Amino acid sequence: MQTSHLRRLLTAGPTLRHARPGRVRSTVERLARIERAPLHVTAATVSVREGLRREQLTLESPVRGGFRATLLSPEDAGPGPAILVLGGKNARLDHLTGESAPDHPDRNVAEHLARAGFTTLAFAYGIGGGLDTERLTGRDEGALLAHAFALTGRSLLGALTGDALGALDVLRAHPLVDPDRTGLFGHSLGAAVALHTALLTEHPLPVCAAGHLGTYQMLYARLLTGCEGAALPGVLEYADLPDLYAALAPAPLQLQYGTADPYLDAADARAAAETVRRAYTRAGAQEPDILELPMGHGTHGAHAADFFTRALAAPTAPPAPVPAQRIRFGVADRRAVLDRVDAALASGVLTQGPLVTRFEELTRTWTGTPGAAVASGSAALEIALRVLGVAGRTVLVPVNTFFATAAAAVRAGARVRFVDVELDGLGMDPDALRTALGRYPDTAAVVPVHIGGIVSPALDGVLEQCDERGIPVVEDAAHAFGSALGARPAGSLGRFGAFSFFPTKVAVSGEGGLLTGSGPDDLEHVRRWRDHGKSAVGSTLHDRPGGNWRLSELHAAVGTVDLERFADTLAARRALAAHYDVLLDGTALLRAHTVPDGTRSNYYKYLVCLDESVDRDLLKRRLRERHGVHLAGEVYDRLLCDHPYFTQDTGGADRTGAYPRGRWFARHHIALPLYPSLTHGEQVRVVSALRGELT
Numbered sequence: 001m002q003t004s005h006l007r008r009l010l011t012a013g014p015t016l017r018h019a020r021p022g023r024v025r026s027t028v029e030r031l032a033r034i035e036r037a038p039l040h041v042t043a044a045t046v047s048v049r050e051g052l053r054r055e056q057l058t059l060e061s062p063v064r065g066g067f068r069a070t071l072l073s074p075e076d077a078g079p080g081p082a083i084l085v086l087g088g089k090n091a092r093l094d095h096l097t098g099e100s101a102p103d104h105p106d107r108n109v110a111e112h113l114a115r116a117g118f119t120t121l122a123f124a125y126g127i128g129g130g131l132d133t134e135r136l137t138g139r140d141e142g143a144l145l146a147h148a149f150a151l152t153g154r155s156l157l158g159a160l161t162g163d164a165l166g167a168l169d170v171l172r173a174h175p176l177v178d179p180d181r182t183g184l185f186g187h188s189l190g191a192a193v194a195l196h197t198a199l200l201t202e203h204p205l206p207v208c209a210a211g212h213l214g215t216y217q218m219l220y221a222r223l224l225t226g227c228e229g230a231a232l233p234g235v236l237e238y239a240d241l242p243d244l245y246a247a248l249a250p251a252p253l254q255l256q257y258g259t260a261d262p263y264l265d266a267a268d269a270r271a272a273a274e275t276v277r278r279a280y281t282r283a284g285a286q287e288p289d290i291l292e293l294p295m296g297h298g299t300h301g302a303h304a305a306d307f308f309t310r311a312l313a314a315p316t317a318p319p320a321p322v323p324a325q326r327i328r329f330g331v332a333d334r335r336a337v338l339d340r341v342d343a344a345l346a347s348g349v350l351t352q353g354p355l356v357t358r359f360e361e362l363t364r365t366w367t368g369t370p371g372a373a374v375a376s377g378s379a380a381l382e383i384a385l386r387v388l389g390v391a392g393r394t395v396l397v398p399v400n401t402f403f404a405t406a407a408a409a410v411r412a413g414a415r416v417r418f419v420d421v422e423l424d425g426l427g428m429d430p431d432a433l434r435t436a437l438g439r440y441p442d443t444a445a446v447v448p449v450h451i452g453g454i455v456s457p458a459l460d461g462v463l464e465q466c467d468e469r470g471i472p473v474v475e476d477a478a479h480a481f482g483s484a485l486g487a488r489p490a491g492s493l494g495r496f497g498a499f500s501f502f503p504t505k506v507a508v509s510g511e512g513g514l515l516t517g518s519g520p521d522d523l524e525h526v527r528r529w530r531d532h533g534k535s536a537v538g539s540t541l542h543d544r545p546g547g548n549w550r551l552s553e554l555h556a557a558v559g560t561v562d563l564e565r566f567a568d569t570l571a572a573r574r575a576l577a578a579h580y581d582v583l584l585d586g587t588a589l590l591r592a593h594t595v596p597d598g599t600r601s602n603y604y605k606y607l608v609c610l611d612e613s614v615d616r617d618l619l620k621r622r623l624r625e626r627h628g629v630h631l632a633g634e635v636y637d638r639l640l641c642d643h644p645y646f647t648q649d650t651g652g653a654d655r656t657g658a659y660p661r662g663r664w665f666a667r668h669h670i671a672l673p674l675y676p677s678l679t680h681g682e683q684v685r686v687v688s689a690l691r692g693e694l695t
Contacts, residue, residue, distance in 0.1 A: 007221055009236075010216065010217045010220065010221045010236065011217065013217070013236065013240060014236060014237060014238055014239050014240055014243065021246070021247040021248075021249060021283070024199070024238070024239050024243060024244065024246075024247035025199050025200070025247055027235075027238045027239065028196060028199045028200065028232065028235070028239075028244070028247075029199075029200055029331055030331050030334055030335070031155070031158075031232040031233065031234055031235055031238075032155065032157065032158035032161055032162075032196060032200070032232055032331075033153065033154050033155070033158050033331055033335075034158050034159075034161055034162040034165065034200065034331070035063050035162055036162060036165065036166075037061055037062045037063045037162075037166065038166060038169065039059045039060065039061050039163075039166035039167060039169065039170050040059070040060045041057050041058070041059060041060075041170065042058045042059070042060045042066065043056075043057065043058035044056070044057050044058075048075055051074065051075050051115070052072050052073070052074065052075060052098075052111070052114055052115065053072070053073045053074070053075050053077070054070060054071070054072055054097070054099075055070065055071040055072075056068070056070055057069040057070065057071060057170075059123065059166070059167065059170060061163065061166060063159075063162065064126065064159070064163060067123060067124050067126055067163075068093055068123065068124045069093075069121060069122065069123035069124070069167065069170075070093060070096075070097045070099070070110070070121070070122055070123075071119065071120070071121045071171070071174065072097055072110055072111060072114035072119065072120045072121075073114060073118075073119040073120075073176050074114065074115070074117055074119075077117075077119060077176055078176070079175065079176055079177060079178050080117070080118070080119065080176070080177070080178055080181065081117075081118055081119070081177075081178060081181040081182070081183070081308065081312035082118060082119040082120065082121070082171050082172075082174070082176075082177040082178070082181070082182050082183075083113055083118050083119075083120050083121075083182070083183045083184065083185050083308055084120075084121050084122075084164065084167055084168050084171055084182070084183075084184050084185070084194075084197075085109055085110040085113065085120050085121065085122040085185050085186075085190075086122070086164060086184070086185065086186040086187070086189075086190030086191070086193045086194050086197075087107070087109070087110075087122065087186075087187055087188075087189075087190045088187045088188035088189050088190055088211070089125075089127070089142060089188060089189040089227055089229065090128075091107060091187070091190070092124075093122060093123065093124045095107045095108060096108060096109060096110045096111075096122045097110045097111055097120075097122055098110070098111030104298065105298075106298045106299045106300070106301055109185065109187065109299050109301055109304065110122045112301035112304075112305065113185065113301070113304065113305055113308065116305035116308075116309070117309075118305075118308060118312075119171070119174065119176050119177050121167060121170065121171040121174075123163065123167050125160060125163075125189075127141060127142045127145055127156070127160075127229065128141055128142070129141075130145075131144065131145075140228075142156065142227070142228060142229055143228050145229075146228040146229055147228075150233060155229075155232055155233055156228065156229040157192060157193065157196060157229050157230060157231065157232055158196075158232065160189075160193045160229060161193055161196040161197050161200065164184075164193050164194070164197040165197055165200060165201070168182065168184075168197065168201070178315075180315035180316060180317075181312045181314070181315055181316060182205060182312075182316065183205055183206035183207065183208070183252075183308050183311060183312055183316070184197055184198055184205055184206070184207045184208070185207075185208045185209075185210075185304060185308075186207075186208075186209050186210070186212070187209075187210045187211050187212075187298075187299050188210070188211045188212055188227070188230075188263070188297065189212075189227050189229055189230050191209035191210055191211060191212035192212055192227070192229070192230035192231070194207055194208075194209055195207065195209060195212070195244055195245060195248070196232070196244075198248055198251065199244065199247060199248065202320065203316065203317045203320060204248070204250060204251035204316060204317045205251055205316055205317075206251060206252040206253070206254075206307070206308060206311035206312060206316060207248060207251060207252075207253050207254070208253075208254040208256070208304045208307050208308065209245070209253075209254070209255055209256070210255075210256040210257070210298070210299040210300070210304070211256070211257065211258070211261060211263065211264070211297050211298065211299070212230065212241075213241070213242075213245075213255055213257045213264060213269040213272050213273060214241060214264050214265060214268040214269045214272050215240050215241060215242065215268055215271075215272055216231060216235075216236050216240055216241055217240075218264075218265050218268040219241075219263075219264075222265070223263070223264070223265060225262070225263040225264070241272060242272040242273075242275035242276050242279075243275075243279075245272075245276045245288075246275065246276050246279030246280065247279075249279060249280045249283035249285040250280070250283055250284070250285030250286065251285075251316075251317075252286065252288075252289075252307070252310075252311035253276070253280070253288040253289065254288065254289040254290075254291065254303070254304065254307040255273055255276065255288060255289070255290045255291065256291045256293060256299065256300055256303065256304070257269045257273075257291070257292060257293070258293050258294070258295035258296050258297065258298060259292060259293070259294055259295075260294065260295060260296045261295070261296050261297045261298075262296065262297060263297050264297075266292070269292075270292065273288075273290045273292075276288055276290070277290060289307055291303055318628075319628060319685065320628070321628035321629070321630060322628060322629045322630060322673055322678075322682045322685055322686055323630050323673065324630040324631055324632040324633070324673055325504055325632060325673070325675060326673075326675050326677050326678070327503055327508065327675075328675075328676070328677045329561070329562075333561050333562075333565065336561045337557050337558050337561050340355060340557035340560065340561070341553075341554055341557045344553040344554060344557060349553060350552060350553050350554065351550050351551070351552045351553055352531070352550055352551075352553075353553045353556075354553075355553045355556035355557055355560055356373050356551050356552075356553060356556045358556070358560050359373050359509070359512075359551070359556040359559045359560050359563065360372065360373050360514070362559075362560060362563040362564065362566075363481075363499070363514050363563065366481055366482045366489060366507075366566065367481075367489050367490070367491040367492060367497060367499070367514070367516050368488070368489040368491075368492040369489075369491065369492045369497070369516045369517075369518060370516065370517070370523055371491070371497075371499075371514045371515060371516040371517075371523070372514070372515050372517075372523045372526040372527055372530065373512065373513070373514055373551040373556065373559075374512070374513045374514065374515055374526070374530050374549045374550070374551060375511060375512065375513060375530070375548070375549045375550060375551055376500065376502070376511055376512065376513045376549075377404065377476075377478040377498055377499060377500025377501070377502065377513040378404040378407070378408055378500075378513070379513055379530070379547070379549040380496075380498035380499065380500075380513040380514060380515040381404065381405065381408035381409075381447070381474065381476060381498045382408040382411050382412050382549075383515055383526055383529045383530060383549060384474045384495075384496035384498055384515055384517075384526075385408060385409055385412035385414065385445060385447075385474065386412045386529055386544075387496075387522065387525045387526065387529065388444060388445050388472050388474070388495070388496075389444070390409065390412050390413065390414040390444035390445050391412060391413030391414060392413060392414070392415075393414055393415070393442045393443065393444035394414065394415045394416075394417055394440040394442050394443045394444060395409035395412075395414040395415070395416055395417075395443070395444060395445045395446070395447060396417055396418075396419050396428075396433065396436050396437070396440065396443055396445075396446045396447065397409065397416060397417075397418060397419070397447045397449070397476075397640070398418070398419055398420075398421050398427070398428045398447075398448065398449050398451075398662070399418035399419060399420055399421065399639045399640055399641055399658075399659045399662045400421050400426075400451065400635075400636055400639055400640070400659075400662040400665060400666055401449040401451070401476065401636065401640065402449075402478070402635075402636060403640065403643060403645075404478075405447060405449055405476050405640075406418075406640050406646065407645075409445075409447070414444060414445075416640075416646070417436060417439075417440055418639075418640055418641055418646075418659065419432045419433050419436050420432040420658070420659040420660070420661050420662050421451075421659075421661055421662045421665065422456065422458050422661060423661050423664070423665060424456065424457070424458070424596050425454050425455070425456025425457055425458050425459075425595075425596045425599065426451040426452060426454055426456060426593075426607075426665065427448055427449070427450070427451070427454070427455075427456025427458045427459050427462070428446070428448040428449070428456075428458070428459075428462050429458065429661065430458055430461030430462055430464075430465060433446065433461075433462055433465060434465060437465065437469065437471075443469075443471055444471070444472075445471065445472050445473070445474055446462065446466050446471055446472075446473050446474070447473075447474045447475075447476050448462050448473065448475060448476065448494075449475075449476040449478075449479075450475065450476070450477050450479055450480035450483060450490055451479060451605075451635050452479055452593075452601070452603075452604055452605035452607050452635050452671070453479045453480050453482075453483045453506065453601045453602040453603055453604035453605065454480075454483065454595055454596070454599055454601050455480055455483050455484060455485040455488075455490050455493075455599055455600075455601075456485075456596065456599070457485065457596050457597075457598055457599065459485060459493060460485075463493060463494070472494070472495040472496075473493070473494030473495055473496075474494055474495060474496045474497075474498060475490065475491055475493060475494040475496065475497040475498065476498055477490040477491045477497045477498060477499050478498065478499060478500035478502075478505065479500075479505070479506075479602075479604040479605070479635070480499075480602060480604070481499050481501075481505065481506055481507050481602065482506060482507070482566065482570045482602040483599070483600060483601050483602045483604075484599070484600040485598060485599055485600075486598050491514075491516045492516065492518070494518075495517070495518055495519065495522070496515055496516065496517050496518075496522065497515070497516040498513065498514075498515055499513060499514040499515075499516075500512075500513050501513060501514070501555075501559055501562075505604065506566075506569065506570070506573065506602050506603075506604050507559070507562050507563060507566050507569070508558065508559070508562050509551070509555045509556065509558045509559030509562065510554075510555045510558050510559075511555055512551050512555045512556070512559055513551075528543070528544060528546060529544060529546040529547070529549065530546065530547070530549035530550055531546060531548075531549075531550060532546045532547065532548060533545055533546030533547075534546070568676070569676050570602055572676040573602060573603040573674060573675075573676060574601075574602075574603060576603070576606075576674055576676075576678055576683065577601075577603040577606050577674065579680060579683055580592065580606055580672060580674070580683060580687070583683060583684065583687040584608070584687055584690075587687070587690060587691055587694065588691075588694055588695060589610065589611040589613065589614055589694045590608050590609065590610050590611065590614070590690070590694065591608070591609050592606070592607070592608050592609075593607035593608065593609055593669070603674055605632060605635055605671040605674070606671060606672045606674040607635070607669050607670075607671055608669065608670050608671070608672060609665075609668055609669050610668050610669065610670060611668075612668060614668075614694065616667070616668070616670060619670070619693055619694075620670070622693050623689050623690070623693060626689070626693075627685065627688075627689035627692070627693075628685075629673070629685060629686050629689045630673065631670050631671060631672065631673065632671040632672065632673055632674070633671065634666070634669060634670065634671060635669075635671065636666060637666055637667075638666065639659060639662055639663060639666055641658070641659065672686055673686060
């Protein structure tokens with residue numbers, strides 16, 4: 001019997017029990033596969049009756065089409081707390097809102113909460129009356145819809161949750177609603193929708209869930225009362241129903257269940273409630289309000305109203321911090337990565353396979369020249385310098401760059417000497433380079449760096465001097481994927497261009513790098529060096545001391561997905577930088593660093609120079625502690641010559657007085673948060689916080 005198979009599967013339970021709440025939320029997001037789309041109010045009719053203001057709305061969704069909703073509020077209400085009300089599977093909209101006499105005494109919960117002083121919004125689920133009744137032949141329409149959604153890899157619960165998220169945005173935008181004081185109520189199927197909606201909102205929301213508690217094993221295998229739209233396909237591999245409620249912590253939570261509810265098992269519900277209570281305690285959150293009531297499959301409206309009165313007396317949550325960095329892969333992108341990883345695992349080719357080849361092809365759009373994928377940006381630099389044979393000679397690098405730039409030259413056997421920067425494009429200063437070349441006639445390579453994603457116009461002066469002397473140039477373009485100087489992409493101006501795809505960069509693969517080469521045999525040399533110096537692909541002979549600098553197929557799976565969306569990433573970063581330009585105009589004691597004419601920056605960093613009177617460390621601490629604004633790391637706050645490893649002789653220069661431009665920049669700049677998921681509201685918070693601390 002297949003029931004035996006099912007019981008075995010259900011008994012196994014979640015494999016990730018007690019996973020962190022963030023992991024549970026991300027799993028729910030992936031399994032729900034919600035097609036987020038804004039809802040628009042296309043029709044509204046307002047009436048007042050028996051002390052309540054009623055708005056009959058038509059909400060238009062590009063995913064679902066039009067559907068009905070009703071907003072209720074006290075007749076004389078001003079902006080105040082509001083609740084999205086999600087009824088059970090068979091709850092009709094007019095019953096929830098009291099427009100018609102409820103078919104059960106507690107069904108009109110939206111009306112009850114409105115009379116308690118809340119603005120409420122309820123909408124029609126659309127899981128009844130949409131299919132041909134003759135062809136249904138008595139079957140349940142919701143069950144058929146659930147099966148049809150499953151054919152597409154989606155779920156009915158995901159569709160309902162998507163509608164609820166859109167409706168929540170509509171509710172928060174209403175003039176009678178304080179958007180910082182909103183909550184979710186749900187009964188039965190609606191409780192499942194409320195739970196999953198709360199798990200997918202950015203900020204914690206109070207949730208009251210009635211008639212939906214227990215374990216999935218009890219609801220779906222023993223009692224056989226579980227609704228087909230109340231659980232996500234595959235969720236039990238990761239979390240049981242109590243785990244989902246537990247992941248809401250620290251949001252205020254009320255769970256109602258009846259001892260006479262035929263759809264639940266009281267002992268199972270009680271044990272599930274205890275699991276939730278313990279999880280809230282571990283999280284240091286206020287204990288959930290768990291009510292075991294002498295009722296059937298219903299709702300206790302008075303208890304719900306009391307809960308929301310307490311939970312919404314103040315804003316539901318303080319503004320979330322603005323992080324310095326936020327990497328976000330949406331559900332579609334994550335599924336694409338997982339599909340590619342799965343294909344790699346199925347093929348058994350886990351490194352240097354078709355995904356790496358695809359990764360290399362995609363990069364060429366932005367580098368303008370072929371490249372070979374390697375394990376990291378540091379590996380790219382070291383390989384380039386080894387190909388050039390710098391061992392025993394001098395390599396010149398800017399004094400203001402990441403340690404890896406110089407360390408790669410050291411590992412390749414070179415002596416490293418430093419060159420000051422110019423302050424317009426933050427590149428290597430051509431005049432300082434001329435002096436250094438005269439001082440170090442054995443220079444084997446020059447490594448300019450595109451700081452913050454800016455390809456400095458001064459680079460042409462660097463290239464000209466090196467060309468005159470026959471010295472190869474290796475561009476450290478770790479910051480500059482997608483940047484350009486005029487029509488020339490970063491990485492295409494020197495003999496080699498080295499890129500990084502570390503998680504903090506503008507394009508990411510987890511770990512990974514790329515080396516572009518302009519010489520006819522350059523990339524062939526790179527491929528040999530990256531694979532332990534093999535004399536040819538598949539050979540067991542080695543003709544150079546290469547290393548394990550390969551990029552894996554698993555990292556390339558991430559990288560190819562990210563590169564396929566990179567045009568949007570780049571456009572978003574540039575638009576956000578332009579918005580910062582406007583917001584910062586006129587701010588005292590700082591100036592935004594102006595990108596030089598002719599340069600197309602990717603805005604890896606949005607750089608701001610502070611007045612010399614400003615204590616940078618104090619400013620950063622106050623922004624973090626007082627405003628929740630975290631600044632990104634500087635580029636860089638210490639010159640290479642000040643690092644302990646390089647405190648040896650740097651060519652006769654007095655370090656404390658040398659490199660004045662690099663030292664000034666290192667001491668006086670900050671980098672504001674900038675990433676594609678940064679909102680305009682968060683940018684306003686950043687700039688407002690800066691102004692508040694600098695006045």
